[in-house]
Structure formats: structure tokens, C-alpha cells
Amino acid sequence: xxxILKTFLIxxxxxxxxxxxxxxxxxxxxxxFNFEDxxxxxxxxxxxSTPLEDIxxxxxxxxxxxxxxxxxxxxxxxxxxxxxASLKTGIDLRDEHLKSASWLDATNxxxxxxxxxxxxxxxxxxxxxxxxKVTGDFSVHGVTKExxxxxxxxxxxxxEQTKQKAPGDLLGVQAKFNIVLSDYDIDNMIVGQKxxxxxxxxxxxxxxxxx
Amino acid sequence: MNIKQKIVLLTAAVLLIGIFxxxxxxxxxxxxxxxxxxxxxxxxLDKSLGLEPALEFQKKFVLGLLPHTAVxxxxxxxxxxxxxxxxxxxxxxxxx
Numbered sequence: 001x002x003x004i005l006k007t008f009l010i011x012x013x014x015x016x017x018x019x020x021x022x023x024x025x026x027x028x029x030x031x032x033f034n035f036e037d038x039x040x041x042x043x044x045x046x047x048x049s050t051p052l053e054d055i056x057x058x059x060x061x062x063x064x065x066x067x068x069x070x071x072x073x074x075x076x077x078x079x080x081x082x083x084x085a086s087l088k089t090g091i092d093l094r095d096e097h098l099k100s101a102s103w104l105d106a107t108n109x110x111x112x113x114x115x116x117x118x119x120x121x122x123x124x125x126x127x128x129x130x131x132x133k134v135t136g137d138f139s140v141h142g143v144t145k146e147x148x149x150x151x152x153x154x155x156x157x158x159x160e161q162t163k164q165k166a167p168g169d170l171l172g173v174q175a176k177f178n179i180v181l182s183d184y185d186i187d188n189m190i191v192g193q194k195x196x197x198x199x200x201x202x203x204x205x206x207x208x209x210x211x
Numbered sequence: 212m213n214i215k216q217k218i219v220l221l222t223a224a225v226l227l228i229g230i231f232x233x234x235x236x237x238x239x240x241x242x243x244x245x246x247x248x249x250x251x252x253x254x255x256l257d258k259s260l261g262l263e264p265a266l267e268f269q270k271k272f273v274l275g276l277l278p279h280t281a282v283x284x285x286x287x288x289x290x291x292x293x294x295x296x297x298x299x300x301x302x303x304x305x306x307x
Binding site: 152 | 268
């Protein structure tokens with residue numbers, strides 16, 4: 001009986017280990033990546049359309065940390081945030097309107113945050129490159145809703161080349177998801193223009209495990 | 212239409228065409244901008260990290276149709292219409 005149980009246990013461990021998808025890199029175990037780049041090279045943006053013109057807003061004030069076991073990306077946890085006041089759209093008056101109480105209310109809700117809850121549909125799409133659906137809580141304007149982001153993660157071991165950007169191993173992250181403004185109690189008028197209720201959000205960021 | 216009115220019309224037309232050309236040369240955008248986003252060149256490392264080209268904000272005024280081009284054109288039309296009327300009145304008085 002004991003032998004059967006042991007064999008079953010080993011089988012379960014082997015199967016779960018083979019199902020775990022992660023990066024085949026030098027580092028082992030849990031790694032934490034910091035996305036706060038002192039040179040502000042990380043960017044998060046939103047895209048919206050209005051009857052007059054499409055609007056792109058960009059922030060370079062990205063902060064946050066994620067932690068995961070390199071051999072299993074499903075262990076991913078952490079959060080990424082930007083400051084609402086740092087968003088720029090190319091028109092100063094519109095930026096002011098964006099920060100105002102009727103829109104993002106940057107004074108009362110200074111951060112826009114994505115908190116990771118779970119990772120699913122993991123696919124290997126290249127050398128140490130994974131694609132996944134990351135479910136998380138997205139908070140803006142004091143309202144939190146669950147969203148699912150399409151995320152691509154690329155892991156690079158520390159090298160002479162990566163040192164030029166930051167010390168340690170680097171993790172490149174590309175994420176995209178959509179939100180509905182009315183879900184977040186945001187008035188979709190901006191300087192007299194009606195903004196589409198559906199907004200696309202993108203992140204184009206890298207983090208280091210030595211920051 | 213007297214010669215002065217013709218000059219006013221011609222000047223207004225030239226100014227409006229000029230404003231249109233400047234607006235088109237500025238990119239022909241609908242809204243005036245206080246700054247633009249410029250795509251930064253990607254390094255090999257950025258490509259290896261799977262990143263997209265970053266955008267860099269540059270302070271630069273871009274003339275748009277609204278409000279600047281429309282307001283300037285409106286002022287030109289308003290002044291021209293006024294001058295056209297003034298010159299017409301003067302001619303009528305002269306005729307009397």
C-alpha cells in the first residue's frame with residue numbers, strides 16, 4: 001500500500017513539475033523584480049478615441065515590484081502603479097482636465113494600480129519569453145475592478161549587455177487590457193469632447209532583480 | 212464692388228490661403244498641441260526584452276485647426292467683412 005501511495009505521490013509531483021511553465025535561466029527560486037527606473041524609461045499609456053481626435057496619454061512614472069518562482073510563472077504576484085498626475089496627452093489644458101475631480105481626481109486618488117491575482121493560459125513564445133493572461137485588480141478614481149491583461153514577459157540573465165540598462169537580471173513586460181470608463185465612475189467628457197467609454201491601456205516596462 | 216473692396220477681398224483670400232497652408236504644414240491636426248511624443252530608437256537590448264519603442268515628450272507648439280487656425284481665420288473674415296462694408300458705405304456716400 002505504501003509503495004502505491006509513494007508512486008502516486010511521485011507521479012503527481014512529476015506531472016505538476018512538467019506542467020509548471022517558467023523561465024530556463026541561471027537564477028533559481030523566487031525572484032523579485034523592481035520596475036522603478038530612476039531614468040524614467042518605463043512607460044504606461046492609455047489610448048482613447050473622440051469624435052475629433054484620438055487621444056494618447058503617457059506616464060513615465062511607473063513603480064512596482066513583482067515576485068515569482070522562475071520555474072513557475074503562475075506564482076507571479078505583486079503590483080504595478082503609476083501616478084495619475086504624471087499622465088501627459090500633449091495638450092496642457094487637457095492634462096489639467098484629466099487630473100481634475102471629474103476625471104481621475106489625482107488629488108484624492110494619486111495612484112492608478114494593477115494588483116496581480118492570478119496567471120493563466122501560459123504559452124512559451126520564444127527563448128525565455130512567455131505569453132499569459134494575467135488577472136488582476138485595476139484601481140483608478142477610487143474604484144477597483146477585476147481585469148484580464150494580455151501579458152508578454154521576457155527574462156534576460158545578467159550580462160555585459162544588460163548592465164548597460166540596469167544591474168541584475170532583467171524582465172521585460174508588455175501588457176495590454178481594456179477598461180470601461182463608466183465602470184470607474186469617470187465622466188467621459190474631456191474639454192468638451194466626448195471620449196469613447198472603452199479605453200485601451202498598455203504597459204511597456206522592464207524591471208531588475210538587483211534594484 | 213469698388214477697387215478698395217476688391218483689394219480687401221483679395222487680401223483676405225491670400226491670408227486665408229496662407230493660414231491654411233501653415234496649418235497643413237504644421238501637420239493639419241484638429242487640436243493645437245503644447246507638446247509632441249517622439250519615438251525613441253530601440254536598442255538591441257530593448258528588442259531582446261520584447262519592448263516596443265518608447266516615446267519621449269518634447270515641448271513643441273503644433274498649430275491645430277482648433278482653436279488657433281479657426282480663431283485667426285475668423286478674425287481675418289470679420290475684419291475683411293467690416294472693411295468691405297466700410298468701403299461700400301463710403302462709395303455710396305460719395306455717389307450721393
